[in-house]
Amino acid sequence: MLGRIGKDAGSLLGIEIAPSSLRLLHLARGKPCAWAVEPLPAGAVDNGQIAQPETVAGALRRAFSRSGARQRRAAVALSASRVINKTVQLPAGLSAVEIDERLRQEAEQCVPFDLEEAALDFQLMGSSAVGSGSVDVAFSACHQGALDGLEAALELAGLYARVVDIDSHVLARALGQRVSGPAAMLQVEPGWRVLHTFAPGHIGSRSEARAACPVAQLDRWLLAEAQMPEQLWLCGAEAAEGGLAEQLQQHLGIATQVFDPFAGNLGPAAPSLAIAYGLSLRGAD
DSSP, X not given: OOEEOSOOOSOOEEEEEOSSEEEEEEEETTEEEEEEEEEOOTXXXXXXXXXXXXXXXXXXXXXXHHHTOOOOXXXXXXXGGGOXXXXXXXXXXXXXXXXXXXXXXXXXXXXXXXXXXXXXXXXEEEEOSSSTTEEXXXXXXXXXXXXXHHHHHHHHTTOEEEEEEEHHHHHHHHHGGGOSSSEEEEEEETTEEEEEEEETTEEEEEEXXXXXXXXXXXXXXXXTSSSOOSEEEEESTTTTGGGHHHHHHHHHOSEEEEOOTTTTTTGGGGGGGHHHHHHHHHHTO
């Protein structure tokens, strides 16, 4: 269930369910036509999983109603830390059934739980540079438990998951052509920070701290990269607070700005909608 589910056309309803709030956004011709941010009580989302589907469903219904959205087909995201991603080389010309069988054999070697408890998805990436007559196949695996609460909350709210994506991939899509060299996106949320690094055509590392990490920690994360990012964007509920962008730019010596693809039209909510924005773009693919 990692990937597109069923048939859809046009922009999907991008939904991010974060520990402190849920955010939804729908695009029409690339511009926001419906959006909302709805707070969540403590404990509704625990360690990245939905612990209280009924509570989250109620918040989804309120947000959907306030937003004025009509699209009920949704794109949602999982944390990359909960998903195993791998690219393997397989002989060209295999059927989907044969690919699935090969990937299940591969998954047995790298998935740390019973395959009966796994959700698997794959995507053909094209001819492989490793050897002639072979193709690269990217596959993703996660524990079904990471999806159960999410699916239950959406169903209770009358919404339907058509795409399940990975947060780092979603943010890379949100940045789009803004990335012309090594870059990074820092999610700044109440009580946690996540740094995602990118390069053109490549998704790099993901570093997470379950606290308001000091600038020194961010410095260490960046120094561990093969290339220091040329630009840093900030997103999340607390991205625009306290002049953080200016502080980081001064300390790190990296051009830093709050992510706002909406040219100020959504006000202070804009940086918290980064993942919902990237998800809604996925629906338009």
